[in-house]
Amino acid sequence: QSVLTQPPSVxxxxxxxxxxxxxxxxxxxxxxYVSWYQQLPGTAPKLLIYxxxxxxxxxxxxxxxxxxxxxxxxxxxxxxxxxxxxxxCGTWDSSLSSGxxxxxxxxxxx
Amino acid sequence: xxxxxESGPGLVKPSETLxxxxxxxxGSINNHFWSWIRQSPGKRLxxxxxxxxxxxxxxxxxxxxxxTMSVDTSKNQFSLKLTSATAADTAVYFCARGVAWFDPxxxxxxxxxxx
Numbered sequence: 001q002s003v004l005t006q007p008p009s010v011x012x013x014x015x016x017x018x019x020x021x022x023x024x025x026x027x028x029x030x031x032x033y034v035s036w037y038q039q040l041p042g043t044a045p046k047l048l049i050y051x052x053x054x055x056x057x058x059x060x061x062x063x064x065x066x067x068x069x070x071x072x073x074x075x076x077x078x079x080x081x082x083x084x085x086x087x088x089c090g091t092w093d094s095s096l097s098s099g100x101x102x103x104x105x106x107x108x109x110x
Numbered sequence: 111x112x113x114x115x116e117s118g119p120g121l122v123k124p125s126e127t128l129x130x131x132x133x134x135x136x137g138s139i140n141n142h143f144w145s146w147i148r149q150s151p152g153k154r155l156x157x158x159x160x161x162x163x164x165x166x167x168x169x170x171x172x173x174x175x176x177x178t179m180s181v182d183t184s185k186n187q188f189s190l191k192l193t194s195a196t197a198a199d200t201a202v203y204f205c206a207r208g209v210a211w212f213d214p215x216x217x218x219x220x221x222x223x224x225x
Contacts, residue, residue, distance in 0.1 A: 002154060035211035044204055045155070047213035056213060088155055092210060098170045099145070099157030099209070 003028060004089055004102035011108040012079055020074045020105045022089030028100055032092040034072040036065055039086045039104075048087075049074065079109050112137035114205050114216035122199075122223050128192040132205030132216055139163050139186045143209040146179065146190045148201040149218070156201075160209045161188055168209075195223045 005023040012018040022034065034052050037045035047056050049065035052072065064075045072089055089102040118130035132144065146158040159169035161179040169177055176199075181188040192199060200223045206212035 033210055037212075044215040044218050045212070046215070047211060050211040050213070086153065090155070090157075090211070096171065097168075098172065099147075099160075101155040101157065104153055104155070 002103040003093060003096070003100040004091065006087075006089060006102035006105045008103070009106045009108065011110055013110050014079050014081060016079050017075065017077045018079060018107065019076075020087050020089075020107070022072045022074070022102050024070050024072075024091065024100075026070055027095035028070075028091045028093040029067065029072055030070040031094055034065065034067050034089055034091045036063075036072075036074045037088045037090065038083075039088065041085070045088060076107070081109050083107060084109050112207065112214055114207070114214060116203060116205050116216045116219040118203075118219055118221070120220055120222060122195050122221060123225050124196055124223055125194055128190075128195050128199070128221060128223075130190045130203055130205075130219065130221070132188050132190075134186045134188075134207075139181065139183055139188065142207055144181070144188045145206050145209055145212060146177075147204045147206060147212065147215075148199075149204065150201050158190065158203075197223050199223050 036049040039045045052067040053065040062077045086104045088104045093100045113135045115133045122128045140163045143160045145160040161167045178191040202218040204218045206215040
């Protein structure tokens with residue numbers, strides 16, 4: 001059971017927009033920055049978003065992040081078949097004194 | 111650009127000690143935090159802990175002191191040691207830079223605990 005809750009799967013058609021939610025509590029998302037990772041099949045996770053809504057160099061602006069209260073959301077616009085991957089949210093949990101992740105969401109581009 | 115590469119045995123017997131090393135290339139290990147993260151066969155990510163280049167460490171309290179981290183700045187490497195391995199420790203182990211967020215990640219190394 002992961003500390004952060006994500007939907008197991010989401011799907012959308014090419015060119016469409018999808019959002020992936022990440023729900024936590026005051027001790028994690030509520031008081032700490034959220035990051036998002038993309039894991040393509042057979043590869044290591046790759047940082048997409050840090051500090052809730054910032055994109056590292058090289059990440060297209062089709063990817064966006066937001067946070068409100070104890071939840072965070074990853075948005076992906078202009079979906080491409082190459083976006084099919086597992087997506088994970090992560091943050092620090094001040095009560096657990098530990099980094100924590102969501103269980104991951106599998107994105108299918110139909 | 112900074113790249114990370116994990117190395118270590120792919121198979122460990124139950125109750126034995128596992129040792130992994132992460133080699134940092136393209137940049138210095140100094141002035142950064144470095145983390146270990148593992149991914150279970152079910153794809154769940156679990157943060158193991160971090161080490162600062164100075165040697166200070168912090169571990170995931172839920173992992174019951176199984177893990178020890180060390181750093182060798184002269185070799186631009188940091189390491190992870192797991193004592194008394196069990197089948198539950200079978201996972202892909204990643205090293206990564208950072209503690210609040212992780213970037214970049216190594217490619218990961220599969221560790222199987224089995225007799």
